[in-house]
Amino acid sequence: MPRVAFTPQLRRFIEAPEIESAALTLREALDDAFAANPTLRGYVLDDQGHLRANVVVFVDGRRSTDRVHLADPLRGDSRVYVLQALSGG
């Protein structure tokens, strides 16, 4: 199943352990993570559910560019990394 890992930088605010998800898209996988950890949603997504401007997501080594719909398809063995963008902070 796809796995989603979050930057350890988040640990100073909130626990964000890696999760496994049967999701078929990035959005669904993130929703699975938020279902178990509702506070995490506001750290990754903004009020409108878009990826925060200074958060970056890599799916299987490629940077996700759809920051609104997060519709990137996931494979059964996909690896998703949610990281802080170096532009921000």
Place this chain on the structure above:
Amino acid sequence: MADIDDRAWVATRKGLFELRRKAEGGWHVARVSFLAEPVSMVLPPGDDGRMLAALHLGHYGAKVHASDDAGETWREVATPVYPEQPPAAEGPAWKLEQVWALERRGATVWAGTLPGGLFRSADFGASWQLVEPLWHMPQRLEWFGGGADVPGIHSVCPYPGRDGEVLVGVSCGGAWATTDDAAHWQSRAAGMRAAYMPPEQAENPNTQDPHRIVRCAGAPDVLWCQHHNGIWRSADNASSWQEVTTAPVSNFGFAVAVHPRDPGTAWFVPAISDEKRVPVGAALVVNRTRDGGRTFETFRDGLPQTHCYDLVYRHGLDVAAGGTSLMMGSTSGGLWSSADGGAAWQALPARLPPIYAVRFG
């Protein structure tokens, strides 16, 4: 609990600093919370010890933390969240950028934000509700950014003793007030003048940039405003504003504090001008009026008078409830206190991060 005049809170780019007055005079840093995190605003504790801090995390957005023990321990509470933005909605994105103001009146906590929404909480931050009547006013779409890319509410002035009456200051959108607990809002910036607008728009109340508005607690019909291009005062609960043109050194600045009981006494920290946001002559001064703006005194004692480039931002100056202790902090991290109504100042022997807000309590 500490006497409220003997404790102060300094919200900075890299943490929240609790200061305590020393027995021999001056202040010391008693505690640092949120070290290295940007703290955009703090709400000092009330008698119950409850307080709030708003973080402005560079990557992860604005967050609100609450303490039940006057800053000893903190926990994250709800963040104000804008509702889903309709596709056709005009104006700035419905996304919280920063909590710019926190005020408490009775059981209600108000949060002024960028991009211009006012939120309220009846449970001390466990949940927030957007004040929809203000957000949905068509006039809001005329607001524009002042000091930020989007408009923001930086001043929230409840009317003491009148439940449901609140005035807010908006950069840039003038001042707005409600008398029916936020159901309806009226513009309250008549008399202000915007030198940065085309002549035909200069007196439009909705284009004004009040950098900061404060209300005299003991005479709440009196409000003072440090505006983008001058100083204004109202003695009729903001129904009209009169420009005060007598301030020496400069009438440009961001901060204003008003005496808690004497509505004629107010303090300002001038800078050169819009395009040169540094002290005049590289010398930091404080202006004080005690007669409603007819005359001013300029104080320099204890403040750096050579090669000083500190700017005191809109929330960087406060007066304690007693009316004689003042404190101000700069965007360069300088912090000075006065125990005699602003005549003489003493620097805190520390190099603080850039200071966003200073509050007694």
